[in-house]
Amino acid sequence: xxxxxxxxxxxxxxDTELRRQCNRTRRIGYLNGDVVANALSESSGIxxxxxxxxRCGFSSSPETDxxxxxxxxxxxxxxxxxxxxxxPEIGKPLPxxxxxxxxxxxxxxxTSQREILEFLGQIDGYLASRYPNLVSRYVGCSCLSLxxxxxxxDGVYAYSFLPRSNVALSLTAMTEEGTPVxxxxxxGGSGVxxxxxxxxxxxxxxxxxxxxxxxxxxxxxFADAGRKTCIIAPELSGMxxxxxxxxxxxxxxxxxxxxxxxxxxxxxxxxxxxxxxxxNTFRGQTLPTPIYxxxxxxxxxxxxxxxxxxxxxxxxxxxxxxxxxxxxxGNALAFGFADEPLIRMRNTAILPGTDTLSDMVxxxxxxxxFTATGNGQADATGEFMFGITMGYEIKKGKLGRALRDxxxxxxxxxxxxxxxxxxxxxxxxxxxxxxxxxxxPVGMGGPHVKCKMNVGxx
Amino acid sequence: xxxEQIARKGLEYLTAxxxxxxxxxxxxxxxxxxxYSSGTLDLLRTVxxxxxxxxxxxxxxxxxxxxxxxxxxxLRRAAKxxxxxxxxxxxDPAEGLPEEIVQKSFSAGPLTPxxxxxxxxxxGFFAELQEKYPQISxxxxxxxxxxxxxxxxxxxxxxxxxxxxxxxxxPMFMAREGESTSSFNYFSALFLNPxxxxxxxxxxxxxxxxxxxxxxxxxxxxxxxxxVIFTPACFGDLLGSVEGNFLSDGALIDGTSIWxxxxxxxxxxxxxxxxxxxxxxxxxxxxxxTGGYEAKDSDLIKxxxxxxxxxxxxxxxxxxxxxxxxxxxxxxxxxxxxxxNDMISTVRHGLLVGRFSGGSPAGDGTFxxxxxxxxxxxxxxxxxxxxxxMISGNLAQMLLDITEISAxxxxxxxxxxxxxxxxxxxxxxx
Numbered sequence: 001x002x003x004x005x006x007x008x009x010x011x012x013x014x015d016t017e018l019r020r021q022c023n024r025t026r027r028i029g030y031l032n033g034d035v036v037a038n039a040l041s042e043s044s045g046i047x048x049x050x051x052x053x054x055r056c057g058f059s060s061s062p063e064t065d066x067x068x069x070x071x072x073x074x075x076x077x078x079x080x081x082x083x084x085x086x087x088p089e090i091g092k093p094l095p096x097x098x099x100x101x102x103x104x105x106x107x108x109x110x111t112s113q114r115e116i117l118e119f120l121g122q123i124d125g126y127l128a129s130r131y132p133n134l135v136s137r138y139v140g141c142s143c144l145s146l147x148x149x150x151x152x153x154d155g156v157y158a159y160s161f162l163p164r165s166n167v168a169l170s171l172t173a174m175t176e177e178g179t180p181v182x183x184x185x186x187x188g189g190s191g192v193x194x195x196x197x198x199x200x201x202x203x204x205x206x207x208x209x210x211x212x213x214x215x216x217x218x219x220x221x222f223a224d225a226g227r228k229t230c231i232i233a234p235e236l237s238g239m240x241x242x243x244x245x246x247x248x249x250x251x252x253x254x255x256x257x258x259x260x261x262x263x264x265x266x267x268x269x270x271x272x273x274x275x276x277x278x279x280n281t282f283r284g285q286t287l288p289t290p291i292y293x294x295x296x297x298x299x300x301x302x303x304x305x306x307x308x309x310x311x312x313x314x315x316x317x318x319x320x321x322x323x324x325x326x327x328x329x330g331n332a333l334a335f336g337f338a339d340e341p342l343i344r345m346r347n348t349a350i351l352p353g354t355d356t357l358s359d360m361v362x363x364x365x366x367x368x369x370f371t372a373t374g375n376g377q378a379d380a381t382g383e384f385m386f387g388i389t390m391g392y393e394i395k396k397g398k399l400g401r402a403l404r405d406x407x408x409x410x411x412x413x414x415x416x417x418x419x420x421x422x423x424x425x426x427x428x429x430x431x432x433x434x435x436x437x438x439x440x441p442v443g444m445g446g447p448h449v450k451c452k453m454n455v456g457x458x
Numbered sequence: 459x460x461x462e463q464i465a466r467k468g469l470e471y472l473t474a475x476x477x478x479x480x481x482x483x484x485x486x487x488x489x490x491x492x493x494y495s496s497g498t499l500d501l502l503r504t505v506x507x508x509x510x511x512x513x514x515x516x517x518x519x520x521x522x523x524x525x526x527x528x529x530x531x532x533l534r535r536a537a538k539x540x541x542x543x544x545x546x547x548x549x550d551p552a553e554g555l556p557e558e559i560v561q562k563s564f565s566a567g568p569l570t571p572x573x574x575x576x577x578x579x580x581x582g583f584f585a586e587l588q589e590k591y592p593q594i595s596x597x598x599x600x601x602x603x604x605x606x607x608x609x610x611x612x613x614x615x616x617x618x619x620x621x622x623x624x625x626x627x628x629p630m631f632m633a634r635e636g637e638s639t640s641s642f643n644y645f646s647a648l649f650l651n652p653x654x655x656x657x658x659x660x661x662x663x664x665x666x667x668x669x670x671x672x673x674x675x676x677x678x679x680x681x682x683x684x685x686v687i688f689t690p691a692c693f694g695d696l697l698g699s700v701e702g703n704f705l706s707d708g709a710l711i712d713g714t715s716i717w718x719x720x721x722x723x724x725x726x727x728x729x730x731x732x733x734x735x736x737x738x739x740x741x742x743x744x745x746x747x748t749g750g751y752e753a754k755d756s757d758l759i760k761x762x763x764x765x766x767x768x769x770x771x772x773x774x775x776x777x778x779x780x781x782x783x784x785x786x787x788x789x790x791x792x793x794x795x796x797x798x799n800d801m802i803s804t805v806r807h808g809l810l811v812g813r814f815s816g817g818s819p820a821g822d823g824t825f826x827x828x829x830x831x832x833x834x835x836x837x838x839x840x841x842x843x844x845x846x847x848m849i850s851g852n853l854a855q856m857l858l859d860i861t862e863i864s865a866x867x868x869x870x871x872x873x874x875x876x877x878x879x880x881x882x883x884x885x886x887x888x
Contacts, residue, residue: 032712034550034776038543039522040536058503062526079502086577090498113539114546121548136712172714172821180714180821225681225848225886252496256597262637320496338505340493377815380597380632380642383845385828387817407817407826409848437598454888456816456826456848 005149008066012153014080015051015094017296018073020044020064020149021337024109028116029140030124037140040113045337048072052080054090060338094318096154102293104160109145111193116141120167122200123207127171131211135180136172141165143193144441146335148295156297162289164441165193166431167203169210173218181404183214184374184389189430190288190443213390216402221393223406228455229367230408231360231394231448234427236386238444239376241275242348242434244384244412249277249305249313250331250343251320259382259413260311268311269416275306277315278347278443279330287347288430288443291330295341300330306416317343335438344436347443353422360421360450362397368455369394370408382412407456415451423448461486462619464528465611468512471537473613477514477544479555480613481750484528485509487606490571492580494599494629499580507606514540518554519547552775556750561617564746567650569623571603575652576625583629583656591633591666593673597642599629601656610750618747625649626743626871627656633669640672640843641830643812645691648743648871660870661690668812672831675845678887685808685861686849686883687801687835690868690875692811697732697789697875699819700853705758706786707773714821716854720764726857728762731792734784741788742871748785756784759857789873794863798877801862803838809885810835811849819853826850829885844887851883859883 009018022044029037046069047060057079059072124139131137145163150156166188172180187203188196197203232240247253248260260268269275279300280290291300296318303315314324317332320343332341361369370391378384386408393400428445459467465482472480486508493501510533511524521543523536580601587594605623610616628646632639643666647659657663688696702709709715717725726732735755736745745753749770757765766782767773774781802810809832816827829847833840864877 031708033548034552035520035547037522038520038547039524040539040543041524042536043526045526055499056501058501059505060503061506062508075504079504082573083499083502087499113543117546136714172712174714179716179824182821225850225884227888253597255496257595257632257634257639259639319500323496338507340501340503342495374817379815379830380639381845383641383828383830385815385817387827389817405817405820405824407828407848407850409828409846411846454846454848454886456850456886 006151009069009151014077014153016073016153017049018046018069018151019295019337020046022147023336024145026113026116026141026143028113028120029138030120031138032136033124033128035117038113038117043336046072047337048076049340050076050080051094053084055083055087056080057083058340091319092322094322097152097156097297098299099155100158100293100297100299102158102160104292106161107163107192109143109163109192116193119197119200123203126200126204127207133173134171135174138170140168141193142168145192150293150295150297152297156293158293158297160292162441163192164190164430165196167197169207171211171214173214175218181214181217183210183217185210186431213402217390217404220402220404222404223368223455225456226454227452229364229450230453230455231364231369231450233371233448234425234446235429236370236373237350237446237449238348238429239373239386240384240412241350241446242345242442242444243376243378244382245275245305245416246277246345246348247378248380248382248412249315251314251316251324252343253380254314255320255323258380263311263413264313266311267309268413269306269309270419271309272353272419272422273306273309273416274351276349276351277303277305277331277345278349282347288428289346289441291333291346294330294332295334296332298328298330298332300346303329303331315343315345317341333440335440339438342436342438344434344440345442347428349444350422350446350449352424352426352447355421355423357423357425357448360423360448361394361399363421363450364394365396367394368392368403369399378412383409384412385409408453409456410453415453418452419449421450461607461609462611462617464533465609468510468533468537469611469613471534472512472514472541475538475541476516477541478517479515481513481555481610483511483608483610485606485608487604489602489604490573491600491602492576494596510536512537512540514544515553515555516541516544518549518551519544520550520553521545521547552772554775555612555614556616556771558751559615560752562752563619565621567623569605569621572652576601576603579652579656586655586657591670593633593635593670594631594666595634596629596631601625601627610747612750616750618750618752620746624742625652627659631666631669633673635673638673640669643669643831646870650742661868668831672843675843676834678834678844678847678885681884681886682807683882684885685805685879685881686885687805687808687810687877687879689812689877692814693878694789694873694875695814696853696856699825700857701768701786703819703821703823703853705768707770710767710769710779711773711776716822717764721766723764724762725764725854726759726762727860729794729863730759730762730857730860732759733757733790734768734786734788735790736784736788738788738790740869740874744788751783753785754783756782787872789875791863791875791878793865793867793876795865796862798864798866801864801877801879802835802840805835805838808835809833809844809847809849810840814849823853825853846888848886849883850886856880856883
């Protein structure tokens with residue numbers, strides 16, 4: 001850990017951020033018993049961003065000593081001057097940051113590569129011996145940590161450490177027609193490996209359930225295409241919150257013309273829907289991606305995007321908050337040492353309601369229950385799609401046959417207006433990476449949500 | 459020390475730690491980037507990068523480690539990590555070093571950025587949008603110049619060096635009118651000389667003009683089987699899925715590729731020719747080296763017949779098949795003999811699809827997703843942009859169902875691709 005290394009910088013010539021950062025990753029994987037990945041990686045460096053005339057100069061270096069810090073400060077300042085010399089001044093000056101000092105907790109990653117290999121090897125052995133008819137099995141581990149230290153011209157100091165560790169399984173079986181079907185499941189979340197995983201056997205019940213689902217899917221049917229009543233599990237309601245609504249409420253996207261722009265203060269969803277991008281804590285629970293001070297030095301606060309169906313606000317960095325006259329929310333985050341902070345989500349979710357899942361299933365005569373997704377995308381119009389990798393028919397209030405892979409789509413605000421039941425459960429997930437110029441590990445979650453969506457079928 | 463000396467030093471450290479064989483890749487580069495976001499050119503960014511990647515073999519056990527430091531102590535530590543990982547890994551007879559002992563250097567592209575010209579072109583792009591296409595709103599855009607040197611050395615005597623410099627441009631935008639907004643759209647291009655308006659790269663002007671027609675799309679109703687014309691960029695994405703699902707290491711090693719027994723057999727319409735050409739001089743962003751070998755062009759499908767998989771050295775050893783010399787990507791699809799307009803004129807009912815937003819295709823190639831930035835075609839004419847319209851089909855069947863390929867092709871610096879018409883895809887609306 002490098003807490004305190006920026007302390008030798010006590011003053012800066014302009015509105016400046018100086019950030020040191022180290023990202024560490026591990027990737028280990030078995031494919032059908034062979035070790036196909038066994039890698040350790042580290043990427044560290046220092047960067048500076050200097051504001052001048054409403055624009056920024058940025059520079060980064062993989063070296064992290066005092067001389068490198070001086071170099072990036074000068075280069076960032078030169079870049080800011082180049083823009084100022086060639087382009088007119090824009091915007092009003094940014095107000096100073098609230099003076100903050102935050103020191104997050106470092107967590108030593110005490111598990112060795114050998115221990116993780118052995119852990120995964122045991123899981124692979126369990127799968128190979130218990131389920132020999134699987135045509136393919138991948139057992140992998142992915143660990144990522146972001147360690148950052150930030151200092152600004154107006155006295156903000158922040159040290160943060162953001163670790164996550166996940167074990168992923170990808171299992172493939174063949175149908176009678178000879179076509180492969182697959183189930184993927186990711187375990188773990190926030191924290192170093194030892195915090196999430198102690199004994200492989202603790203995962204065996206989950207693995208058995210996954211194989212059972214795969215066998216159901218092997219016998220599964222294709223969904224009927226068309227607009228259907230659906231229940232989406234937390235994995236999907238989190239994706240809906242993040243992809244379909246969250247991105248349209250990022251202030252930089254609003255400035256560019258996101259569909260959400262004209263609807264602030266207006267009804268965009270059922271009154272049952274409240275949707276928030278949480279900074280770090282929900283009902284006393286630390287969230288998957290806890291952000292206390294963002295990478296511009298802003299104290300992070302929750303951004304309520306939809307409150308009782310009304311679109312209430314945006315996620316901001318300093319500049320966009322200044323433009324809209326809002327309070328900065330602390331959503332400016334950078335993935336690597338060479339990356340500038342962008343407005344992006346932290347932990348985004350629809351809040352739980354009062355219904356039970358069984359009541360929700362009972363209420364549907366002909367529809368679908370979607371439980372797992374492979375990916376999701378949305379765009380400026382709020383139109384989204386999610387790949388569905390596990391789901392079931394609902395017929396006359398009961399769960400029916402499993403489904404093969406399909407896709408669902410809709411327009412976010414239209415779909416949210418059809419929500420008529422929300423479960424009382426709340427599940428948080430921490431394996432997603434958001435892509436927006438740079439990747440970033442995000443948390444998302446939510447309850448089960450009943451709504452109407454377009455289902456792609458055969 | 460120069461990069462080759464650092465790589466050789468890295469190999470010494472691997473051997474000293476107990477590796478029986480090893481690879482070391484060393485990279486150093488600089489990127490300069492103008493960045494437009496939140497409605498303004500708001501950032502000029504310079505990034506210095508270094509990277510070192512070790513592969514250690516202890517017998518046939520493999521370990522890898524990477525870092526972004528050229529400091530001697532860091533190199534020693536990473537080499538030790540790689541060897542430690544190898545020692546605890548499992549024996550795998552397919553592991554090893556590239557066997558072709560080659561010592562070559564390659565260089566391409568402008569190694570020094572023209573910053574003033576980059577800014578002039580970037581400003582020119584926004585000025586032209588404002589003048590000719592004022593409804594276009596740019597969400598984000600970057601113009602960048604990257605220069606880098608990459609040295610790959612192995613303990614069995616391979617040395618491959620490549621230096622590359624080049625420019626890239628990538629805007630994302632939408633069209634707005636009142637409270638209506640189109641789907642976002644984008645294009646990207648790699649290029650060697652900053653001497654053309656940015657809108658003229660990679661078919662960008664057509665993408666912008668199409669976006670203007672997508673502000674008020676119509677939701678399709680019902681379901682039908684029809685003909686779909688994919689734009690070059692969209693078809694390139696689908697070919698990426700074909701490579702991943704049917705031709706790559708993973709699908710062939712685990713035996714799930716439905717093309718595993720198809721070499722020499724028809725897998726596409728006879729008019730379809732697909733190759734990977736990393737060495738093509740037509741590409742601004744080609745490459746010389748892949749997986750420790752000198753990269754070479756390779757045919758994948760010729761006259762509809764499957765010629766080769768895209769296996770790495772490891773995948774080839776694992777399956778007993780041959781390694782593909784291209785490394786994949788850098789797609790070329792041969793041009794057809796009809797113009798895009800002629801292709802549209804023969805569609806009775808179908809779509810022109812600019813972007814496919816869907817889940818990852820299933821292992822057998824089944825896919826479904828939304829047709830974004832797309833238009834309905836009726837009786838040979840484009841009638842309207844569409845929304846909430848899904849297409850579904852199967853990647854393997856789609857290649858067999860190709861009916862026409864355009865004479866026009868788009869070169870974005872990484873691929874050269876035409877418009878491609880496919881029959882019998884399912885199109886469904888609300």
